Amino acid sequence: MARVLYLILSTIFLPFSIVAQQINGTGSVPVGTSLTATENGMPWLSPLGDFAFGFQQIQQKESFLLSIWYDKIPNKTVVWYPEGGPMVPRGSKVELRDGRGLVLSDPQGKVVWTSESNISDRAYGFMNDTGNFVIVDGISRKVWESFRFPTDTILPTQVMERSGELISKISETNFTLGRFQLTLLQDGNLILRKRDIRSGVLYNTYYRSGTRDSNRSIAGKQLIYDETGYMYVLKGSGQIVDLNRKDAIDSRLYYQRATLESNGVFTQYYYPKNPTGNTDWTVLRPLPDYICDWIDGTDGTGACGFNSVCSLDGNRVNCECPKGFSLLDPNDPIGDCKPVSAPTCDEGYDGNQFDFIELTNIDWPGSDYVRVEPTNEETCKTFCLQDCLCAVAIYRDQRCWKKKLPLSNGKKDPSLVVKAFLKYRIGDLPNETPYVSSKEKNNQRSLIVVILSTCVFVIFLLCGVICVGFFLIHKKTTINHYPSSKLVDTNLPRFTYQELVEATSGFKDELGKGAFGTVYKGVIGVKTVAVKKLDRVFEDGDKEFKSEVNAIAKTHHKNLVQLLGYCDDGDHRLLVYEYMSNGTLAGFLFGDMKPSWKLRSDVIVGIAKGLAYLHEECSTQVIHCDIKPQNILLDDSYNAKISDFGLAKLLMMDQSRTSTGIRGTKGYVAPEWFRNAPVTVMVDVYSFGVLLLEMISCRKSVVINESDSKDVVAVLTDWAWDCYQEGKLDVFLENDLEALDDYKRLMTFVKVGLWCVQENPSMRPTMRKVIQMLEGVVEVNKPPCPFPFSVTST
Numbered sequence: 001m002a003r004v005l006y007l008i009l010s011t012i013f014l015p016f017s018i019v020a021q022q023i024n025g026t027g028s029v030p031v032g033t034s035l036t037a038t039e040n041g042m043p044w045l046s047p048l049g050d051f052a053f054g055f056q057q058i059q060q061k062e063s064f065l066l067s068i069w070y071d072k073i074p075n076k077t078v079v080w081y082p083e084g085g086p087m088v089p090r091g092s093k094v095e096l097r098d099g100r101g102l103v104l105s106d107p108q109g110k111v112v113w114t115s116e117s118n119i120s121d122r123a124y125g126f127m128n129d130t131g132n133f134v135i136v137d138g139i140s141r142k143v144w145e146s147f148r149f150p151t152d153t154i155l156p157t158q159v160m161e162r163s164g165e166l167i168s169k170i171s172e173t174n175f176t177l178g179r180f181q182l183t184l185l186q187d188g189n190l191i192l193r194k195r196d197i198r199s200g201v202l203y204n205t206y207y208r209s210g211t212r213d214s215n216r217s218i219a220g221k222q223l224i225y226d227e228t229g230y231m232y233v234l235k236g237s238g239q240i241v242d243l244n245r246k247d248a249i250d251s252r253l254y255y256q257r258a259t260l261e262s263n264g265v266f267t268q269y270y271y272p273k274n275p276t277g278n279t280d281w282t283v284l285r286p287l288p289d290y291i292c293d294w295i296d297g298t299d300g301t302g303a304c305g306f307n308s309v310c311s312l313d314g315n316r317v318n319c320e321c322p323k324g325f326s327l328l329d330p331n332d333p334i335g336d337c338k339p340v341s342a343p344t345c346d347e348g349y350d351g352n353q354f355d356f357i358e359l360t361n362i363d364w365p366g367s368d369y370v371r372v373e374p375t376n377e378e379t380c381k382t383f384c385l386q387d388c389l390c391a392v393a394i395y396r397d398q399r400c401w402k403k404k405l406p407l408s409n410g411k412k413d414p415s416l417v418v419k420a421f422l423k424y425r426i427g428d429l430p431n432e433t434p435y436v437s438s439k440e441k442n443n444q445r446s447l448i449v450v451i452l453s454t455c456v457f458v459i460f461l462l463c464g465v466i467c468v469g470f471f472l473i474h475k476k477t478t479i480n481h482y483p484s485s486k487l488v489d490t491n492l493p494r495f496t497y498q499e500l501v502e503a504t505s506g507f508k509d510e511l512g513k514g515a516f517g518t519v520y521k522g523v524i525g526v527k528t529v530a531v532k533k534l535d536r537v538f539e540d541g542d543k544e545f546k547s548e549v550n551a552i553a554k555t556h557h558k559n560l561v562q563l564l565g566y567c568d569d570g571d572h573r574l575l576v577y578e579y580m581s582n583g584t585l586a587g588f589l590f591g592d593m594k595p596s597w598k599l600r601s602d603v604i605v606g607i608a609k610g611l612a613y614l615h616e617e618c619s620t621q622v623i624h625c626d627i628k629p630q631n632i633l634l635d636d637s638y639n640a641k642i643s644d645f646g647l648a649k650l651l652m653m654d655q656s657r658t659s660t661g662i663r664g665t666k667g668y669v670a671p672e673w674f675r676n677a678p679v680t681v682m683v684d685v686y687s688f689g690v691l692l693l694e695m696i697s698c699r700k701s702v703v704i705n706e707s708d709s710k711d712v713v714a715v716l717t718d719w720a721w722d723c724y725q726e727g728k729l730d731v732f733l734e735n736d737l738e739a740l741d742d743y744k745r746l747m748t749f750v751k752v753g754l755w756c757v758q759e760n761p762s763m764r765p766t767m768r769k770v771i772q773m774l775e776g777v778v779e780v781n782k783p784p785c786p787f788p789f790s791v792t793s794t
């Protein structure tokens with residue numbers, strides 16, 4: 001109030017334009033004040049000096065951008081600029097003008113941009129410490145706010161209404177409207193989609209928040225980035241759908257922003273307010289996580305330009321031009337690539353003038369125009385050579401795709417088991433020796449070459465025989481489960497041992513001990529993590545460990561604990577997982593308070609879904625082998641997450657168990673481990689059944705005899721069968737009224753449990769079937785006695 005009064009008075013008594021010095025520090029800018037674009041121009045600062053409004057010189061050139069930026073960060077990260085990022089020359093001016101608001105004009109006085117706000121001469125601008133530049137007229141009427149016109153970034157305390165949008169810029173230094181848009185649609189969905197930079201036409205959506213509703217009054221209403229750094233969509237129904245998994249960062253210690261990057265990733269970042277040493281913005285959460293896989297569709301291209309190839313390095317998106325291509329604009333590394341040698345359909349096209357560069361693990365889905373199958377690699381190449389339109393041939397599993405230029409949605413990933421043959425005109429790639437010279441040029445080949453290659457062949461053959469011999473002697477039993485392409489380093493962050501020692505303060509805070517190692521709590525950056533130190537030393541060292549880590553890293557499911565990184569430093573093998581604040585299911589289930597039936601049944605379905613994913617949806621089937629409450633973790637919303645998956649294979653090479661004995665934990669182990677029957681996914685179904693019965697009754701499946709801790713008696717399954725047979729579920733549940741009230745579902749769950757613990761593995765349902773039964777999609781038959789031929793044993 002006093003400030004407003006002061007401003008009113010000062011504008012009355014100081015008719016001349018007020019110079020920046022006087023208003024510096026208060027953040028206020030009266031009507032009539034202006035700024036000029038020069039290198040050392042003093043911007044309008046916010047009271048604490050965190051944000052500045054003014055001109056930023058872009059790339060040491062004679063061009064300036066009117067913008068708001070973080071002034072205390074060395075890079076002066078820009079958070080707002082007028083839409084389209086108009087560049088103006090030195091000497092341009094921005095003025096807060098009576099009747100028009102902010103007016104940006106070039107040295108000739110031509111207006112380049114204006115905020116179009118009809119303000120009185122008593123209005124003032126204010127650079128707030130939130131990063132919001134506001135124009136206030138009258139006592140406190142906000143006429144204009146930069147927060148209402150966001151460009152590619154939103155900041156904590158900023159809210160986006162329906163129809164609001166962010167548009168990425170073209171590149172780090174070109175602020176023209178770029179290739180991606182984030183918008184909150186009228187139907188309530190927050191989406192990310194591609195756009196054409198020239199026409200502004202909007203293309204395929206590649207991310208949806210799922211907050212739409214045909215009833216507008218309960219659909220997504222606002223995108224909110226609150227002052228604590230928590231980002232969510234608020235629905236009209238009052239429901240909150242979070243976008244950053246509540247990984248909120250302390251806003252007193254860190255600056256934060258969320259920017260729709262030029263590569264289409266909506267990324268949340270943080271930066272320490274009091275940095276020590278060199279630092280940069282750290283990614284808190286990218287949306288979507290795996291941009292290279294998410295963007296597809298036939299219009300436009302993906303995260304990287306046309307002909308370019310996208311890959312992920314941790315959270316960083318890499319775009320590169322493959323061999324045979326180079327950047328169209330050398331200053332725009334994520335832009336289009338041009339072919340060094342494009343195929344042309346000139347008269348007299350002759351396939352003999354072309355050859356191929358062979359690339360692996362690269363594909364451009366969606367640029368195909370012809371598919372041939374079945375075929376073989378040689379024929380595939382010949383097809384492409386004979387076709388003047390064909391630029392690239394992709395070969396996989398006896399199928400051949402011919403592709404035309406420009407190629408779109410290119411991606412590179414070790415899991416892409418394809419061969420790409422890039423056609424080029426012989427002689428066009430001067431200094432390049434293609435990876436594989438594939439074409440038969442026998443007409444040109446001299447006799448010498450033939451002789452030479454024969455010699456080489458004989459030598460290779462000899463080497464081969466020797467190597468195979470060696471291999472057989474030394475590695476009689478090792479079978480490599482993975483094609484060699486998978487042995488490439490994973491995209492997961494890799495930590496040094498020292499880094500993890502520091503992250504865990506020297507492995508001080510132990511969270512638990514498992515079959516494979518001990519887990520410690522740690523902090524990396526600002527994120528709390530769980531670090532698992534594996535006990536076993538790996539015979540086959542690096543290769544085996546990496547391929548397993550690779551396989552684990554590829555599993556993504558909301559009911560699996562996510563692997564965040566790993567360490568293979570010397571003898572040390574550690575895995576870094578997300579930290580689960582609510583601990584293990586064992587603590588939850590057998591703790592002091594019995595959790596509610598509703599929560600228990602949600603957790604059961606979650607576990608079933610995670611297991612079904614491991615069994616049926618992973619590229620390589622994963623048998624967990626050790627499902628038990630200690631291996632199920634709960635996140636802060638009590639979502640069940642399975643841990644320790646993928647390790648069974650890693651730590652027990654031989655799943656036929658002849659040499660290593662039984663895997664798993666007493667009480668949860670399927671009977672076939674004791675018989676001479678093959679071990680299949682059904683062992684997990686059995687363990688899940690035991691777990692299900694425990695979850696229903698809140699009792700442990702085994703009772704450890706106090707006098708002799710080795711004497712373990714499995715009682716729960718027998719007891720469950722007896723209670724079920726005699727119709728005494730109230731006894732089984734110890735009068736859990738909430739569950740007994742939900743009798744139909746309770747009965748279903750008990751029956752599913754009894755089906756899962758059938759001694760005969762072929763009687764047990766698959767996890768997919770289990771989910772259908774639990775969710776009531778299919779009827780559950782009356783289970784038979786689970787142990788027809790058993791003398792109870794463990």
Ligand SMILES: *[C@@H]1O[C@H](CO)[C@@H](O)[C@H](O)[C@H]1NC(C)=O
Binds near residue numbers: 020022024025
């Ligand atoms: C802004 O205020 C600070 C501290 O009050 C002062 O050191 C600085 O010189 C002022 N800036 C200008 C351009 O006068």
Ligand SMILES: *[C@@H]1O[C@H](CO)[C@@H](O)[C@H](O)[C@H]1NC(C)=O
Binds near residue numbers: 075278279280
């Ligand atoms: C910001 O500064 C750091 C170090 O000062 C530098 O490594 C980084 O590339 C800069 N980032 C941008 C976007 O300019």
Ligand SMILES: *[C@@H]1O[C@H](CO)[C@@H](O)[C@H](O)[C@H]1NC(C)=O
Binds near residue numbers: 118119
């Ligand atoms: C601006 O506001 C004044 C006073 O409220 C009004 O008289 C005038 O017509 C407005 N001008 C425009 C262009 O809207």
Ligand SMILES: *[C@@H]1O[C@H](CO)[C@@H](O)[C@H](O)[C@H]1NC(C)=O
Binds near residue numbers: 126128129134136157
């Ligand atoms: C500046 O931001 C603070 C915190 O959000 C808010 O309370 C205040 O009203 C803002 N000032 C103006 C002039 O908008």
Ligand SMILES: *[C@@H]1O[C@H](CO)[C@@H](O)[C@H](O)[C@H]1NC(C)=O
Binds near residue numbers: 087170174175176197
């Ligand atoms: C930014 O990119 C657009 C589209 O590619 C181009 O037309 C424009 O000249 C570029 N601007 C600058 C300043 O490089």
Ligand SMILES: *[C@@H]1O[C@H](CO)[C@@H](O)[C@H](O)[C@H]1NC(C)=O
Binds near residue numbers: 215216217218
């Ligand atoms: C939409 O939802 C509101 C609140 O739940 C409800 O009152 C209203 O009847 C619904 N409208 C329609 C058309 O379903």
